[in-house]
Amino acid sequence: MHLTWYLIVSALIFCIGAGGVLTRRNPLVILLCIELMLNAANLALVGFSRVHGNMDGQIFALIVMVVAACEVAIGLGLIVALFRRRLPIDVDELRELQG
Amino acid sequence: MSLQTFGWLVLAFPLAGAVLIGLTFKLGGRIHGLVGTLAIALSFASAIGAFVKLQDLPHESRQVVAVGWRYAVTSGLDAKVSILLDPLSVFMMLVVSGVSMLIHLYSVAYMGGDRGYSRFFAYLNFFVFSMLLLVEAANFVLLIVGWAFVGAASYFLISFWYRRTTATAAGIKAFVINVAGDVGLVLGTFFIFKHSGSLDFLTTFGSVQDKFTHNDGDLVAGCVLLLVGAFAKSAQVPLHTWLPDAMEGPTPVSALIHAATMVTAGVYLIARMHPLFEQAPTAADVGAIIGCLTLLIAATIGLVVTDLKRVIAYSTMSQIGYMVMGVSSAAYAAGMFHLMTHAFFKALLFMAAGSVIAAMAGIQDLDRMRGFRRAMPFTFGCMIVGGLALSGFPPFSGFFSKDEIIALLLARGDWHIVLGVLGYVGSLLTAIYTFRMIFRAFYGEPNEEARELEHGHLHHAEHPTNPMTGEIEDTDVGFPGPEHHIAEWELPMKLAMGALAVLAIVGGVVQIPKVTDALHTFLEPSFADSHIYATLEPSGTLTWIGLIIGAAISATGIFIAYTLYVRRPAVPAALRSRFAPLHRVFVNKWYFDEGIDLLFVRPGGWLGRFAATTFERVVVQGALVGGSTGLVGLASAAVRRIQTGYLRYYAALLLLGITSLGAYFLVSA
Amino acid sequence: MAEVIFFIAAIGAVAGAVGTVALRNPFYCVLALVCHLLALAALFLLLRAEFVAAAQVVVYAGAVMVLYVFVVAYVGGADEPLTGSTGSPLRLASLLFALALFVELTIALVGTSLAALDSDGSPYKAGFGTPAQVGELFLTKFLVAFELASLLLLIAAVGAVILARRRAGLTEPHEISVADVLRRPNITAGSGAPETMIEAGGPPQR
Numbered sequence: 001m002h003l004t005w006y007l008i009v010s011a012l013i014f015c016i017g018a019g020g021v022l023t024r025r026n027p028l029v030i031l032l033c034i035e036l037m038l039n040a041a042n043l044a045l046v047g048f049s050r051v052h053g054n055m056d057g058q059i060f061a062l063i064v065m066v067v068a069a070c071e072v073a074i075g076l077g078l079i080v081a082l083f084r085r086r087l088p089i090d091v092d093e094l095r096e097l098q099g
Numbered sequence: 100m101s102l103q104t105f106g107w108l109v110l111a112f113p114l115a116g117a118v119l120i121g122l123t124f125k126l127g128g129r130i131h132g133l134v135g136t137l138a139i140a141l142s143f144a145s146a147i148g149a150f151v152k153l154q155d156l157p158h159e160s161r162q163v164v165a166v167g168w169r170y171a172v173t174s175g176l177d178a179k180v181s182i183l184l185d186p187l188s189v190f191m192m193l194v195v196s197g198v199s200m201l202i203h204l205y206s207v208a209y210m211g212g213d214r215g216y217s218r219f220f221a222y223l224n225f226f227v228f229s230m231l232l233l234v235e236a237a238n239f240v241l242l243i244v245g246w247a248f249v250g251a252a253s254y255f256l257i258s259f260w261y262r263r264t265t266a267t268a269a270g271i272k273a274f275v276i277n278v279a280g281d282v283g284l285v286l287g288t289f290f291i292f293k294h295s296g297s298l299d300f301l302t303t304f305g306s307v308q309d310k311f312t313h314n315d316g317d318l319v320a321g322c323v324l325l326l327v328g329a330f331a332k333s334a335q336v337p338l339h340t341w342l343p344d345a346m347e348g349p350t351p352v353s354a355l356i357h358a359a360t361m362v363t364a365g366v367y368l369i370a371r372m373h374p375l376f377e378q379a380p381t382a383a384d385v386g387a388i389i390g391c392l393t394l395l396i397a398a399t400i401g402l403v404v405t406d407l408k409r410v411i412a413y414s415t416m417s418q419i420g421y422m423v424m425g426v427s428s429a430a431y432a433a434g435m436f437h438l439m440t441h442a443f444f445k446a447l448l449f450m451a452a453g454s455v456i457a458a459m460a461g462i463q464d465l466d467r468m469r470g471f472r473r474a475m476p477f478t479f480g481c482m483i484v485g486g487l488a489l490s491g492f493p494p495f496s497g498f499f500s501k502d503e504i505i506a507l508l509l510a511r512g513d514w515h516i517v518l519g520v521l522g523y524v525g526s527l528l529t530a531i532y533t534f535r536m537i538f539r540a541f542y543g544e545p546n547e548e549a550r551e552l553e554h555g556h557l558h559h560a561e562h563p564t565n566p567m568t569g570e571i572e573d574t575d576v577g578f579p580g581p582e583h584h585i586a587e588w589e590l591p592m593k594l595a596m597g598a599l600a601v602l603a604i605v606g607g608v609v610q611i612p613k614v615t616d617a618l619h620t621f622l623e624p625s626f627a628d629s630h631i632y633a634t635l636e637p638s639g640t641l642t643w644i645g646l647i648i649g650a651a652i653s654a655t656g657i658f659i660a661y662t663l664y665v666r667r668p669a670v671p672a673a674l675r676s677r678f679a680p681l682h683r684v685f686v687n688k689w690y691f692d693e694g695i696d697l698l699f700v701r702p703g704g705w706l707g708r709f710a711a712t713t714f715e716r717v718v719v720q721g722a723l724v725g726g727s728t729g730l731v732g733l734a735s736a737a738v739r740r741i742q743t744g745y746l747r748y749y750a751a752l753l754l755l756g757i758t759s760l761g762a763y764f765l766v767s768a
Numbered sequence: 769m770a771e772v773i774f775f776i777a778a779i780g781a782v783a784g785a786v787g788t789v790a791l792r793n794p795f796y797c798v799l800a801l802v803c804h805l806l807a808l809a810a811l812f813l814l815l816r817a818e819f820v821a822a823a824q825v826v827v828y829a830g831a832v833m834v835l836y837v838f839v840v841a842y843v844g845g846a847d848e849p850l851t852g853s854t855g856s857p858l859r860l861a862s863l864l865f866a867l868a869l870f871v872e873l874t875i876a877l878v879g880t881s882l883a884a885l886d887s888d889g890s891p892y893k894a895g896f897g898t899p900a901q902v903g904e905l906f907l908t909k910f911l912v913a914f915e916l917a918s919l920l921l922l923i924a925a926v927g928a929v930i931l932a933r934r935r936a937g938l939t940e941p942h943e944i945s946v947a948d949v950l951r952r953p954n955i956t957a958g959s960g961a962p963e964t965m966i967e968a969g970g971p972p973q974r
Contacts, residue, residue, distance in 0.1 A: 022862030028794050
C-alpha cells in the first residue's frame with residue numbers, strides 16, 4: 001500500500017482526537033482522546049519506518065508508548081486525587097487558574 | 100630627597116593632617132590645633148626643600164613633571180595624576196603653605212573654646228591640601244579636581260558655624276557661584292582640549308602655536324570660559340557677590356581663604372595659562388578690563404561699608420583686580436609679586452581685625468568701634484603696618500608690588516595706559532578706605548569695650564548674638580564658642596601676626612625696581628615661552644615717575660582719611676548727604692545682588708516651581724507615568740481575557756496555534 | 769489481500785476513534801479505545817512492525833487500558849450531558865479547528881512531492897521488525913533513550929503513588945485547604961478594604 005493511505009488514516013485519527021479533547025468535559029475522556037492522538041503519531045512513525053527500511057521509527061514508537069503509559073498513570077492519579085477531594089470531575093468547573 | 104619627592108610631600112602632609120584630625124576628632128583640648136599647624140609646617144618645609152632642589156637644576160630645565168600614576172591614558176586621552184614642579188608652582192607652594200602655617204598658628208589660639216575646634220582644623224588642612232593640589236597640578240584634570248575641592252573646602256569653612264542661618268546661606272551662595280565658575284573652567288578645558296588633544300599642561304602649551312591661529316575663535320572662547328572660572332573663584336565682577344557674604348566664616352578662614360590663597364587661584368590660573376592667553380589676546384584683554392572694573396567698583400564700595408571684615412573683603416576684591424589686570428597684560432612676575440605681598444598684609448589685616456572683633460565680643464560693626472589705640476597697642480601696630488602696605492606707602496612691600504603692576508601697564512602702551520591710570524585712581528581710593536577703617540576703629544574717644552580692656556578686662560556680651568541680624572544664639576556646637584581671644588594676650592596669635600608684619604614690611608626687597616630682580620629671574624623659566632615677559636620692562640624714567648606718583652598718591656589718601664575721620668569727623672556725614680544717590684549706589688554694592696536675583700534667582704525659582712507642580716503633575720505623572728502604565732494595564736487587561744480557566748479553551752488555542760503554524764509552512768513551501 | 773485487511777483495520781480504527789470521542793458514557797469510551805488499539809495493532813502488522821504490534825496489544829491495550837477501566841470504575845462515569853457551561857460556540861469552534869487541521873494535513877500529504885510517498889518503500893529486509901532487531905537497537909544505538917525511558921517510568925510510578933495516596937492530615941476536620949478558603953466568602957471579617965487575596969475572597973475581578 002502506498003504510505004499515503006496510512007498517513008491519511010493517521011491524520012484523521014489525530015484530528016478526531018483533537019476534536020475530542022476540545023469537546024469533552026470529562027477529564028478521563030480527554031485523556032483517552034490524547035491517547036488517540038499519540039496513537040496516530042505512532043502509526044505515522046511506523047509507516048515511515050517501513051518506507052525507509054529503517055528501524056528507528058519503530059523504536060521511536062515504542063518510546064512514545066512508554067511515555068504515553070507514564071502520562072496516563074499521572075493523569076489518572078490526578079483524577080483520583082480530584083475525586084477524593086470531592087471536586088467535580090468536570091474541566092469546566094475546575095478553573096481556579098483564571099484571571 | 101629628590102625634587103619630586105618634595106613635591107609629593109608638600110601634598111601629603113596636609114592630607115595626612117586632615118585625615119588624622121578627622122579620624123580622631125573626639126580628642127579634646129588644643130592637640131588638633133597643634134597637629135594641624137605641624138602638618139602645614141612640614142608641608143612648608145618640604146616646599147622649601149623643593150625650592151632648594153629646583154635651584155639646583157639648570158635654568159632651562161626647571162619645569163619638572165612628576166607622574167604619580169596614569170589615571171586614564173588611552174588614545175586621545177592622557178589623564179594622569181601628575182604634578183608640575185616649576186618656579187611658578189614652587190612659588191605658589193611657598194606662599195600658600197607659608198601663610199597657611201601662620202594662620203594655623205593664629206587659629207590655635209583664636210578658635211580656642213569653640214566646640215568645633217577639631218573640625219575646623221581638619222577642614223583647614225583639607226583646604227590647604229586642595230589649594231596645593233590646584234597649584235601643583237600638571238594637567239587640566241587635576242587642576243579641575245583641585246579647583247572643585249577648594250570650592251568645597253570654602254563651603255565647609257564659610258558655613259562652619261552651621262547653626263547660623265546667615266552663615267549657611269552665605270556658604271550656599273559661595274558654592275553656587277563657584278560651581279558656575281567650575282562649569283566655565285570645564286567648558287574652557289574642553290574647548291582647548293578639542294584642538295590640542297592633550298590634557299597635559301606642558302604638551303598643550305608647547306603645541307599652542309601649531310594648533311591655534313592667532314585669536315582663533317575656539318581658543319578665545321576657551322580662554323574666556325577659563326576666565327569665567329577664574330572670576331568666580333577670585334571674586335571679580337560679576338561673579339563677586341559671594342565674597343562679602345563669605346565673611347560669615349571665622350576670621351582665620353577669611354584670612355586664609357578669602358585673602359591669601361583661594362581667591363588668588365584665578366590669578367594663578369591666568370598666569371599658568373599664559374601661552375593660551377598670549378595666543379588669544381582678546382581673552383586677555385577681557386581679563387584686564389574686568390580686573391580694572393573690579394578694582395574700581397570694589398574700592399568705591401569699600402568707602403561706605405560699615406562692617407569691619409567687609410571693608411577688608413572689598414579691599415581683597417580690589418587688590419585681586421590689580422593682580423588679574425596685571426597677569427592679563429603679561430605682567431606675570433608683577434602680578435605674582437603682588438599676590439605674595441597681598442597675602443602677607445591682607446592676612447595680617449584680617450588677623451588684626453579678628454583681634455578687634457574679639458575685643459568687641461563678636462560685634463563687627465565699624466560704627467560701634469572707637470578708640471582702641473591705647474587698649475590694644477599690638478593689634479593697632481599690626482593694623483597700621485598692614486594698612487600702610489595695602490595703601491602702597493613706601494618702603495612697605497605693597498608699594499613695590501602695586502607700583503610694578505601699574506608701571507608695566509603703562510609701559511605696555513596703547514590702551515593699557517588707561518588701565519594704569521585707573522590703577523592709580525584705585526590706589527588713591529584704597530588708601531582712603533583703608534585708613535578710614537583704621538582711624539575709625541582705633542582713634543577717637545575709647546568706647547565702652549575699649550575702656551574695659553584698658554582696665555584689663557575683656558568685654559563679654561550678655562547674650563551672644565549674630566553680628567548681622569542680632570539674633571540671640573548660644574555657644575554650643577555650630578555657633579561660635581564662648582571665649583574670645585585677642586592678640587595681646589595670646590602668644591600664638593602674637594607670633595603669627597608678628598611674622599606677617601615683618602614680611603609685610605620687608606617683603607618688597609625681592610623686587611625693588613632697578614635694584615633687585617630676584618622674583619622676575621626666579622619665575623623666568625615658567626614664562627620662557629612668553630614673547631612679552633622678557634621684553635616688557637618700564638624704562639628708567641617711567642619707573643621713577645611711577646614710584647614717586649605711587650608714594651604721593653598713598654600719602655595723599657592717608658592724609659585725606661586723616662582729615663575726614665580724625666580732624667573733622669563731621670565732614671563724612673555732610674558728604675554723605677551731599678552725594679546721597681551715589682552713596683546709595685555704593686552702599687547697595689552697585690545693586691549687583693539685586694541684579695543677579697532678578698536675572699537668575701527669580702527665573703530659577705519660577706522654573707523650579709513650574710517644574711515641580713505643573714510639569715511634574717501633567718507631563719511626568721500624567722503622560723509619561725500614567726500613560727505608560729495605563730497602556731500596559733490596558734494591554735494586559737486585554738490579554739488577561741484569554742486566561743478563562745477552561746482547560747478546553749486552552750487546548751483549542753493550542754490546536755489553533757499548530758494549525759496556523761502548519762498553514763504557514765504549507766504556504767511558504 | 770493486503771488492501772482488504774488494510775481497509776478493514778482502518779475502518780475499525782476510525783470507528784473506534786469516533787466512538788471514543790462521541791460516546792457519552794466514559795466506560796463505553798474506554799471500550800471503544802480498546803477496539804481502536806486492536807485495529808491499530810493490525811495496521812502495524814501490515815507495516816511489518818511485529819514487535820510494535822505485540823507491544824501495542826500487550827502493553828497498551830492490555831495494561832494501560834486495564835488501568836483506565838479500574839479508574840473509571842472507581843471514579844464513576846456519569847453520563848455527560850451534551851451541552852456544557854461553555855455552550856455551543858466553543859464546541860463549534862473546536863470542531864472547525866479540528867477539521868481545519870485535517871484538511872491542512874491532507875493537503876500537505878497529497879499535495880507534496882515526497883518521492884517516498886509514491887513508491888512502495890524499500891525492499892523488505894529479513895529480520896525487519898523482529899524483537900531481535902528491536903532489542904539490538906535498544907541496547908546499542910538508542911541506549912540512552914532506553915535508560916531515560918526506564919527512569920521516566922520510575923518517576924511516573926512514584927508520582928502516581930504520591931498523587932493518589934490518602935493524604936494524612938488534610939482530612940482532619942479543623943484543617944482547611946486553600947481551595948475551600950478561597951471558596952468561602954468573607955473568611956477573615958476584617959474592617960476596611962481587604963488587604964490580601966484571602967480576605968478579598970479571590971483575585972481582584974477586573
